[in-house]
Amino acid sequence: MSNATMENLTIQDEGDDFVDPWNVKSTSDKGVDYEKLIERFGSSRIDDELLERFEKVTGKAPHHLLRRGVFFSHRDMHVILDAVEKEKPFYLYTGRGPSSGSMHLGHLIPFMFTKWLQETFDVPLVIQLTDDEKFLWKDLKLEETKKLAYENAKDIIALGFDPDKTFIFSDFEFLGQCPAFYQNIARIQKCVTYNQVKGIFGFDDSTCIGKISFPAIQAAPSFSGSFPFIFGGKTDVLCLIPCAIDQDPYFRMTRDVAPRIKFRKPALLHSTFFPALQGAQTKMSASDPNSSIFLTDTPKQIKNKINKYAFSGGGATIEEHKEKGGNCDVDICYQYLTFFLEDDDKLAQIKKDYTSG
Incomplete structure (x- = not known):
């Protein structure tokens, strides 16, 4: 993808709701206009036809978060369902940026849904704790972000994921322990220019180099080769990412890079935002x-x-x-x-x- 095309993946149109991976602000009491967001991001709506196929493939009624449109948008979910029908493997990937000692209700939504997906499909799950991201973006000491990751991991574990099929990792801890993970980060970094991440994430000349390079770290778990101890060195296992739609810019970038480094594009399921107590104009x-x-x-x-x-x-x-x-x-x-x-x-x-x- 050229610089010009990649820069079209920006996250706000003038006068519309503001949505990026760090901030959400709507101009309406009803919250973000998700139809416009689907159009702007170029994703696909989860429609009745997809829900019917979901039920046919799994033999289960769709989760209430699917039925009610909380998870409302997707990328390539049909590819995942095709794989299930052909008895081909896939895995789940989601994450959390630990910025507080305890998670709040809004953080639970993707994890609740991911737990249901793991139980429904009986697949492995990797959960990335981006303590490095919070160190770069927040006024926190490195040791503080590592501690917050540990505390948040306890909240996540309490949800009851399958311990035999779930890997939770801190970026600060894992990056130095797994050469394959770092090698994939480097492959991604080589394919994305500064102009491209500037267009996608709104970075400018004052942005520190840590922030500029971070998107590759969030992208790397999308590829099974990053976890040789789970997938035995296989690099072609499909990945499904349940997340709030504000995280989509990371994975649009990932999907663009994937074929260039001979990996499969991750599929995504996007959720709406969990509103703040004061109203749906912003997220909790x-x-x-x-x-x-x-x-x-x-x-x-x-x-x-x-x-x-x-x-x-x-x-x-x-x-x-x-x-x-x-x-x-x-x-x-x-x-x-x-x-x-x-x-x-x-x-x-x-x-x-x-x-x-």
Whole structure:
């Protein structure tokens, strides 16, 4: 791909929602316009036809996060389903950038879904903890980011992944232990110019070289050859990456590079953003404790945060709410239920009761 074409992979159009791997900001109370994002990023919507094929191939009803459009976009999911039908192997790859001592509810979404995918397909999973990224982007000491990675790993382990088929690694620890991983990073770095990463990620002349080279580190786990101790040196095992769509720029770059270094393109499943307590205009962020509910918060702390900060779609008064009903499109408590309440009938009843006042 030429520099000009790669630079067209930028992440914001003038006047639209702002979405990059580090920041999300919408101009609408309803949050990001995901249809526009699909068009801008060039991905494909997860439609009824794909959900039906998913159920046919797996013999299971699609996960509620798929049914409700929380995971709404994909790249090459049909290639993964083709492989399953042909009994060809694939593996899962997801990750976490540890910037706080505890994960928050929004961080759970890709991991909850990934756990279901692992159970459904019975496949290996690699989980990258990008402590190096947080050292480069945040005002944190190197030792602090390593400690945060360790703490976040405990949150991830608690979700119950298959210990025999799950590999969790810190970049700071793993990079010096696995030559194959670093060799793939170098292969990727050789194929991507500064102008290209500048166009994709918005880097400028003041950006440190660590940030400029980091995308190759996040790209490398997309290739099975990075993990010879898992795949026995095979370099052609397909990879499926469940992630929030703000991470897509990394993997568009990866997919462009893959055929040039004779590897297979990773497939992706993209999720929407988990909204901040204050509303869907931005995502829940660990850097703003008042926007987030952390896994270590007590029931009392959670109740206080919801009562104090959660954006309501209800009427300004009880009388107005009874007359006009609530707006579930913007009500944060209802939005959270769409992520965590698995029973479709219960969710539909709550929506009916709330919107009718």
